[in-house]
Amino acid sequence: MRRVDLADGAIAGAVGSTALNVVSYLDVALRARPESSVPGETVDRLAGIAHVNLGSGARAANRRSGLGPLIGYGLGIAAGVAFALYAGGRRQPLPMAAGVLGAGVMTMTDGSITALGISDPRTWRRSDWISDIIPHLAYGLTAAATWNRLRRPSGRGR
Numbered sequence: 001m002r003r004v005d006l007a008d009g010a011i012a013g014a015v016g017s018t019a020l021n022v023v024s025y026l027d028v029a030l031r032a033r034p035e036s037s038v039p040g041e042t043v044d045r046l047a048g049i050a051h052v053n054l055g056s057g058a059r060a061a062n063r064r065s066g067l068g069p070l071i072g073y074g075l076g077i078a079a080g081v082a083f084a085l086y087a088g089g090r091r092q093p094l095p096m097a098a099g100v101l102g103a104g105v106m107t108m109t110d111g112s113i114t115a116l117g118i119s120d121p122r123t124w125r126r127s128d129w130i131s132d133i134i135p136h137l138a139y140g141l142t143a144a145a146t147w148n149r150l151r152r153p154s155g156r157g158r
Contacts (some may be wrong), residue, residue, distance in 0.1 A: 005089040006081055008150040013080020016143030017073045023138040027131060034152025038104040045116040046071070072109070073150060079105040080143055094144055101147075102140020106132065119124055 013128050028035055043064045054060040083101055092100075112134065113119045124132075 002089060004060070005084045005087075006036065008076050008147065009082070009084025009087075011080070011082040011150065012083065012101075012146040013077040014073065015146040016080065016105070016139040017076030019142035020105075020135040020139040021069070021072070024131075027134070028065040033131075038118055039072060040064040041118045042071055042113060042116060045068045045118060074106050075112070076105055076139060079108060080147070083143070083147065087147065089151070091117040091148045091153070092144065094141075094148060095129075096149060097144035098137070098140040101143045102136045102138075105139050105143075106136035111135075 024036075027033070040061075043054070046052075054063045079101060082104070083097070086100070087097070110121050111117075114121060121129075121132075
């Protein structure tokens with residue numbers, strides 16, 4: 001595995017994370033629903049586990065609002081790097097890659113919030129699942145398309 005492949009995986013993951021956030025915020029705007037509290041709760045749980053004091057009042061709230069999205073980007077970028085390792089530097093069929101990336105990052109995020117005791121996906125309503133699946137599909141599609149765009153077509157050496 002070459003470093004450029006891992007960097008391309010990180011780029012694909014970052015692009016996918018951006019798409020996930022755009023779709024999520026569009027959903028918030030279109031349905032006039034509140035933003036998710038999960039990123040902030042994740043920060044609180046991880047800070048507690050690491051024995052890190054976020055401060056109090058507005059300082060703690062500001063740190064939560066900054067760190068929550070950064071954790072999401074970190075997971076998205078890590079998923080892109082993991083995909084690069086899986087793909088071995090080669091282009092992948094778009095539907096398969098989109099499914100692997102979207103399902104992979106959804107499993108990472110939903111698994112994390114379940115393990116941290118923040119939410120239990122078994123109790124979610126249909127609308128909750130739709131609000132979770134659609135942005136992760138956007139992640140998978142854009143990350144996979146970016147990965148493939150950064151690869152040379154078959155038959156041409158890099």
